[in-house]
Amino acid sequence: MLRLQRGRRVCLRTLVLLIAVPLPERWATQTEIELQPLKGSDRFMRNRRMKKWILLVLLGLQSGAVLAEGNCPPGFYPIGGKGVQGCAPIPQSGAGSQQTAPAAPVPTGEWETRWGAIAEDSGSMTTGVSTSRKSKEEAVSAAVGQCTKMGGKSCKLRIAYFNQCVAIADPKMDSAIKRSVGRSSANSAATEKIAKQDALKRCSEFEGGQSCDIVYSACSLSEFRPYR
Incomplete structure (x- = not known):
């Protein structure tokens, strides 16, 4: 038929x-x-x-x-076996068939490091702090300067950190003498929550086991600076 x-x-x-x-x-x-x-x-x-x-x-x-x-x-060739017929485009060759690689993304800015520091006068327990400074020297200088202004006679650096958070845990205050008795702990970590947890844990291990409270916490995280 x-x-x-x-x-x-x-x-x-x-x-x-x-x-x-x-x-x-x-x-x-x-x-x-x-x-x-x-x-x-x-x-x-x-x-x-x-x-x-x-x-x-x-x-x-x-x-x-x-x-x-x-x-x-035109531009196609037969494909398929016996009983199955079809046409497929003829592959192109040469430079014209090469795909152009995508252009690399153009950066719009950069992440800059930020520093923080804590300074103390161990005699009077006067404390000075600084956050989000562009260099360690700037952060330390600011913390020591604040400690001195608040009455510290011998203010020294206790801890410096960058692109992180920090926390200080002190022993609970003695109601009789109106001050803390024991050793305190200062710890830095990726987040403020972790820094507090680490400071409390370490403080409670001093003096054979003491009760502690968080008295200070802050962060100095990296900041993005656009080029324009």
């Missing part, structure tokens, strides 16, 4: 041409003779010649269909 598909236009065109082209004179004469009533061996020979003619036409149609199905538009 002939199907009207794109790949079989050649088959239909071939069939039309076979029908439209007139038969040679010898074939026409032979056809007229074969149209006459025949018997016996003549009828057998006529049927045999007709079968050969039909077979040749069918073979021509089939070969034409195969050629038509293998055609692809």
Whole structure:
């Protein structure tokens, strides 16, 4: 059965041409003779010649269909095995096919380090602090200066830290003398919560186990500075 598909236009065109082209004179004469009533061996020979003619036409149609199905538009090539046909684009070669690498992102700024410090006068327990300074020297100088202004006679650096948080834990105040008795602890950590936890834990381990409170906490975290 002939199907009207794109790949079989050649088959239909071939069939039309076979029908439209007139038969040679010898074939026409032979056809007229074969149209006459025949018997016996003549009828057998006529049927045999007709079968050969039909077979040749069918073979021509089939070969034409195969050629038509293998055609692809410009820039494509046939793919697929027997019974499965398709077209795929022809791969491009050369510099034109190379993909350009994406441009590297342009930085808009940078993260700057920030320092903090704590200074104390151990005799009077006077304390000075500083946060968010651009250098360690600046942070220490500010903390010692504050301690001195508050009455400290011998203010010294207790702890300096950068891009972190800090906490101080002191022993609980003795109500009789109105001051803390024991050792305090100063600890730095990534977050203020962790710094407080570490300071309390360490303070409670001094003097055979003492009760402590957080008396100071702060952070000096890195700050982003845009270029524009």
